[in-house]
Amino acid sequence: MFRTHTCGELRMDHIGKEVVLSGWVQRSRDLGGMTFVDLRDRYGITQLAFNLEENEALCLQARKLGREFVIQIKGSVIERSSKNKQLPTGEIEIKVQELSILNASELPPFTIEDDTDGGEEIRAQYRYLDLRRKPVQHKLKLRNQVALETRNYLDQHGFMDVETPYLIKSTPEGARDFVVPSRMNPNEFYALPQSPQTFKQLLMVSGLDRYYQIVKCFRDEDLRADRQPEFTQIDCEMAFVEQEDVLQVFEGLVKHLFQKVKGFNFEGDFPRMSYEEAMRRFGSDKPDMRFGMELNDLTELVQNKGFQVFDAAEHVSAICVPGAAEYSRKQLDQLIDWVKRPQIGAKGMVYVKCLEDGSFKSSVDKFYDQQQLTQWAEQCGAHAGDLLLLLSGNLDQTRKQMNELRLHLAEQLGLRNKNDFKPVWVLDFPLLEWDEEGRRFHAMHHPFTSPKKEDLALLESDPGKVRANAYDLAMNGVELGGGSIRIHEKNLQARMFDLLGFSPEEAEEQFGFLMNAFRYGAPPHGGLAFGLDRLVATMDGSESIRDYIAFPKNNSGRDVMIDAPSPLAKEQLDELNISILTVND
Numbered sequence: 001m002f003r004t005h006t007c008g009e010l011r012m013d014h015i016g017k018e019v020v021l022s023g024w025v026q027r028s029r030d031l032g033g034m035t036f037v038d039l040r041d042r043y044g045i046t047q048l049a050f051n052l053e054e055n056e057a058l059c060l061q062a063r064k065l066g067r068e069f070v071i072q073i074k075g076s077v078i079e080r081s082s083k084n085k086q087l088p089t090g091e092i093e094i095k096v097q098e099l100s101i102l103n104a105s106e107l108p109p110f111t112i113e114d115d116t117d118g119g120e121e122i123r124a125q126y127r128y129l130d131l132r133r134k135p136v137q138h139k140l141k142l143r144n145q146v147a148l149e150t151r152n153y154l155d156q157h158g159f160m161d162v163e164t165p166y167l168i169k170s171t172p173e174g175a176r177d178f179v180v181p182s183r184m185n186p187n188e189f190y191a192l193p194q195s196p197q198t199f200k201q202l203l204m205v206s207g208l209d210r211y212y213q214i215v216k217c218f219r220d221e222d223l224r225a226d227r228q229p230e231f232t233q234i235d236c237e238m239a240f241v242e243q244e245d246v247l248q249v250f251e252g253l254v255k256h257l258f259q260k261v262k263g264f265n266f267e268g269d270f271p272r273m274s275y276e277e278a279m280r281r282f283g284s285d286k287p288d289m290r291f292g293m294e295l296n297d298l299t300e301l302v303q304n305k306g307f308q309v310f311d312a313a314e315h316v317s318a319i320c321v322p323g324a325a326e327y328s329r330k331q332l333d334q335l336i337d338w339v340k341r342p343q344i345g346a347k348g349m350v351y352v353k354c355l356e357d358g359s360f361k362s363s364v365d366k367f368y369d370q371q372q373l374t375q376w377a378e379q380c381g382a383h384a385g386d387l388l389l390l391l392s393g394n395l396d397q398t399r400k401q402m403n404e405l406r407l408h409l410a411e412q413l414g415l416r417n418k419n420d421f422k423p424v425w426v427l428d429f430p431l432l433e434w435d436e437e438g439r440r441f442h443a444m445h446h447p448f449t450s451p452k453k454e455d456l457a458l459l460e461s462d463p464g465k466v467r468a469n470a471y472d473l474a475m476n477g478v479e480l481g482g483g484s485i486r487i488h489e490k491n492l493q494a495r496m497f498d499l500l501g502f503s504p505e506e507a508e509e510q511f512g513f514l515m516n517a518f519r520y521g522a523p524p525h526g527g528l529a530f531g532l533d534r535l536v537a538t539m540d541g542s543e544s545i546r547d548y549i550a551f552p553k554n555n556s557g558r559d560v561m562i563d564a565p566s567p568l569a570k571e572q573l574d575e576l577n578i579s580i581l582t583v584n585d
Contacts, residue, residue: 008044068105175219192218237527283403288477289422291415313392324387418541483528
């Protein structure tokens with residue numbers, strides 16, 4: 001056998017035991033008459049001891065071991081004379097009697113240790129080496145624990161794990177599809193699923209009642225720290241439920257995961273707020289509730305005072321930054337430059353310092369007197385020593401800009417404690433959003449989301465005011481997941497397609513299979529999907545999902561390890577009836 005124990009298993013009560021270990025050489029140290037080698041596997045590190053006087057040949061063999069050599073040893077467990085309290089195995093070592101080199105290694109391109117000297121690009125290129133590092137393995141272990149406990153919880157609550165297809169029909173709405181050519185059906189294409197949405201609804205029509213799947217989804221969209229072209233959902237659907245039933249079950253799932261995996265217990269029910277309240281207070285439908293600095297509407301207070309920037313604005317918003325009146329002019333100028341970046345898009349920023357003597361110093365003293373600035377401070381709940389920051393412009397855009405500024409300042413001030421978890425349900429989203437360029441409505445979530453019953457009368461008369469029977473769970477500024485009660489009646493679904501600009505023929509071509517299913521007794525149903533990658537990263541206090549995926553893509557959607565995507569051979573293209581044309585500008 002290659003091993004009797006792992007490298008993280010042996011303790012003082014194993015002293016005197018003959019053992020066989022296998023693993024990778026982490027490092028070695030030559031101390032004259034003794035050579036020590038740290039042997040590593042996924043479970044930990046065990047020190048090996050070689051004595052030059054007792055076995056010269058074996059000791060000399062050990063001195064030739066390089067980093068990442070794969071070896072097997074046989075020996076006895078003895079007590080270490082110099083104990084290492086930092087290691088679980090630090091009180092023992094192995095007195096080696098036999099050494100076998102299972103595979104030699106070239107010098108790795110970076111140091112495989114917790115604090116590596118490898119940059120992100122080189123570690124991505126040699127991801128299989130990066131995965132040997134303990135911090136990365138910790139992240140994958142955490143992901144495994146979350147997936148396991150998810151299955152346990154859902155199984156206990158009557159959910160059935162059902163697989164759905166990866167090769168499906170391309171449908172509009174949402175992000176761009178990844179498409180797959182069909183060799184057996186020339187000039188026709190499959191799409192990879194952005195989610196199993198229609199299939200899980202069909203499973204409810206099929207009478208399965210409670211479905212779940214930990215499933216890969218695919219979206220061809222621009223990437224960032226919390227987005228990958230392929231990602232994993234905890235996808236769930238329930239029949240004969242209303243919104244409250246869904247919220248209770250999946251709030252229970254999140255509490256279960258945090259308790260079992262993190263040992264963290266939430267107190268009471270998760271808070272809830274409407275989409276309108278979230279946007280008004282935080283400028284985001286995924287608010288970070290770990291700190292204050294809520295948005296304040298100062299539009300009425302600041303307009304018609306001769307300051308053209310505010311007078312011409314649809315909305316003026318302010319936040320109060322506690323204790324930041326001491327910011328220097330240089331720091332304030334840096335914030336102004338920050339909000340002017342193209343990613344934020346503000347044209348400028350106004351500040352007001354609340355001084356210790358009760359007076360105010362602002363960048364618009366020419367237009368507003370001390371009494372007016374006092375009103376601003378009172379509206380924002382500001383006190384001496386605080387700093388007010390104001391942005392103006394279009395309502396929606398200004399709120400979003402202020403949310404970005406709020407998060408940026410909280411990061412600077414150390415207010416986003418990664419070990420503090422603040423969930424919130426956001427409810428009552430708009431059913432539709434207006435696309436000014438296309439002069440049409442789009443579904444804010446997807447075309448199968450049910451409108452609120454009390455808003456049904458507005459579908460034709462004022463569709464922009466219709467609220468969706470939809471819900472998102474946000475935590476620490478991250479959307480962990482969301483869902484809705486679905487449309488289950490054919491006529492209402494047809495009305496929805498009509499609102500979205502589908503002709504009856506287009507709706508039939510794209511979604512006829514679902515519409516037909518609704519003719520045969522579809523039950524009321526709804527569900528929710530969590531982003532597993534985001535959930536695990538949030539639980540671990542990270543904003544990037546990349547390290548929680550074994551083989552992620554970079555920001556260009558490339559896997560630099562296997563060099564994908566890559567061109568296809570002409571023979572393959574011919575077989576698929578595909579010709580590649582070069583389009584000249």
